[in-house]
Ligand SMILES: Nc1ncnc2c1ncn2[C@@H]1O[C@H](COP(=O)(O)OP(=O)(O)O)[C@@H](O)[C@H]1O
């Protein structure tokens with residue numbers, strides 16, 4: 001390798017970005033994952049002028065606790081880009097956080113993973129944001145494809161496989177074969193809807209108002225997709241505000257009740273998988289019987305969700321090794337390994 005080539009390699013800051021509805025994960029060529037933060041932007045409005053106050057971890061800590069002048073925004077919340085300006089600022093913020101103030105011999109190439117439901121206008125906006133942040137070339141990759149590559153599924157072979165990526169705002173179900181998406185569907189249900197289901201269950205059954213952050217914590221710690229064997233499981237103490245007399249109070253519920261609360265969003269995810277299976281060509285369906293279904297995304301970590309899908313479909317179901325970073329790793333591999341060049345999109 002010539003001196004110049006090695007210098008080029010050394011200073012390469014090519015990046016792969018998983019722009020998730022809940023978390024943004026950045027992978028740098030040759031280094032792996034270097035950033036993993038919530039897709040949240042805290043915006044302050046002073047005298048009618050909006051200013052970004054914090055992004056990522058710092059901004060998420062402010063959610064539900066901001067004064068009137070500050071708003072914590074999740075620009076991609078439901079899988080569509082609700083606020084393109086904020087999304088652009090967030091992308092730029094993360095890119096510059098990774099790069100620091102280093103100077104480059106050449107500007108980096110960036111591969112961004114987008115939700116497969118995003119429109120061409122949204123895709124163009126994401127591409128522009130990355131270009132404006134200094135990227136010389138921007139490629140996009142479909143989320144289910146990135147998830148499947150990250151989970152080591154046989155996407156380049158003529159073998160059908162199914163990936164179910166359960167993110168914050170959406171669940172993407174896809175059948176892949178020969179570097180392509182043979183079938184894909186996206187349902188607007190993911191971890192957020194599970195959090196909301198817990199909030200409304202506690203409100204309805206206990207007259208207690210809790211925040212989404214509290215609900216998410218309960219879900220991660222005690223959430224369960226199927227009722228525990230004894231129907232009850234662990235007891236959970238939850239603090240919030242009493243809806244009747246307005247004062248803070250604590251109640252106790254059990255894991256069986258959490259399973260009841262989560263039944264609806266989980267049912268919608270199961271339904272999405274069933275529709276995808278019904279729409280899969282017979283030869284590919286036959287492969288899926290052998291290959292099974294692979295779960296990725298943070299929602300795959302919900303206890304018992306694999307079991308529930310196994311029961312409902314009769315197929316083998318496995319959870320990818322690291323569901324929360326799987327998509328970023330797959331996006332990174334697609335950037336690094338020429339075998340996957342064909343899955344990168346330029347428009
Ligand atoms: N242990 C867990 N159990 C259940 N849900 C989880 C767990 N860990 C993370 N999650 C949920 O996963 C979702 C985020 O997943 P992620 O794949 O990062 O989403 P996205 O790709 O949309 O950004 C959040 O709703 C989060 O609450």
Ligand SMILES: [Mg+2]
Pocket residue numbers: 018019020021143165167297327
């Ligand atoms: Mg994701």
